[in-house]
Ligand SMILES: [Fe+2]
């Protein structure tokens with residue numbers, strides 16, 4: 001299709017259908033995870049995997065290895081002395097953390113890259129990393145599997161990149177801005193995330209989680225990982241790492257949860273966030289304490305700007321308290 005044939009107004013329903021058709025058409029070339037990252041995901045599921053095997057595998061992709069090392073060298077991971085080699089990173093951080101770092105590096109290097117969409121892709125990349133770290137905090141407070149959830153956090157919105165890449169390669173859509181695509185991307189991105197994780201042959205539970213990541217319940221049953229993701233997304237949005245601008249009065253020690261917008265890119269309705277917190281048996285105090293921890297972590301990771309404390313001593317004390325009693 002030619003650009004000149006495109007009508008001035010984009011019909012959301014038409015674009016949605018076209019996007020769905022594009023994603024399943026034989027000519028669609030999905031963003032690819034580097035072979036080494038896919039192999040590492042499979043290898044790390046084996047019980048008796050050796051450090052040397054992982055290092056050897058990573059050495060096959062020097063660019064990915066370099067990026068992984070640079071994340072491992074950041075202040076967050078290299079607490080005692082800098083990590084200077086892959087072998088050291090594997091020994092010091094452990095294979096699970098190394099796998100997470102490789103996936104984060106791979107997404108940043110190869111997947112969150114769409115020509116002409118650099119700014120939204122950079123935002124998406126930071127959002128995904130932030131949500132992955134935040135969901136780990138939520139999981140530790142609710143005894144869910146934090147490491148599996150971290151991967152879901154990293155991958156939940158890869159569908160945005162899949163959709164944008166499909167559209168960017170079609171000359172018909174040349175010149176259309178991210179903002180014009182946004183309402184339709186919002187509706188289609190979760191199924192695109194599922195499609196992409198299936199193409200990448202990632203474990204099935206990950207495919208299922210990303211497919212419905214804005215729903216607390218799937219087929220009437222609570223999905224705890226989805227609930228944790230929704231709480232994590234809320235806290236990341238408050239900290240300025242959502243896909244939408246944060247609330248003006250973001251406060252790490254707030255006792256009341258700010259209401260996210262009713263609609264917009266990657267938004268969760270406030271009723272859904274409350275439902276997620278209840279499903280995880282997190283009361284207001286537990287959410288408050290998790291918020292303070294997530295804000296601090298995102299600052300330490302260099303993802304969020306420091307937030308000045310606005311609340312007084314009682315709120316601070318609440319933030320320091322452990323997760324509260326289950327809500328009845
Ligand atoms: Fe998201």
Ligand SMILES: [Fe+2]
Pocket residue numbers: 156157189190213214266
């Ligand atoms: Fe999303």
